[in-house]
Amino acid sequence: MRKGISLIEMVVSLAVSALLLISIFKIVNMWLAMSSSIVQETKTNMSLSRTFDIVERDLNRSTGNFLCGVSFISFDAIVDGQKKRIRYYVSGNRIMRRSGNSYNTVTEFRESAGFFEEEGTVRFIIDKREILIGTKGG
Secondary structure: OOOOOOHHHHHHHHHHHHHHHHHHHHHHHHHHHHHHHHHHHHHHHHHHHHHHHHHHHHHHOEEEEEEEEOOEEEEEEEEOOEEEEEEEEEEOOEEEEEEOOEEEEEEEOOOOEEEEEEOOEEEEEEOOEEEEEEOOOO
């Protein structure tokens, strides 16, 4: 009776082990890629949610006088007890907010952004996500 394993048995066991390791590596790699894309999508959604919240806050202060173009929307609003003109506009890959002499970057986008006027509303689109802004009375 022989003791130990033959060369063929060792080669077969190494091949099976290699296939298992390759499979495990592929699964881990797919999981990491999926996890990374989920984190990026969550960050994007949170940024856009903050952007829409900021716009909504300003619109709640709006007193009317809306103007809209593909790359901007502007309106009058009461800010710190004073009537000011607020303007949101696209600049490069950013949405900017201007109020008086103050300029702020609200968010950055990857694909596209714009404002599209429709009957009594403005469609605000950032990277294929959108909100409708009511402009009646302005």
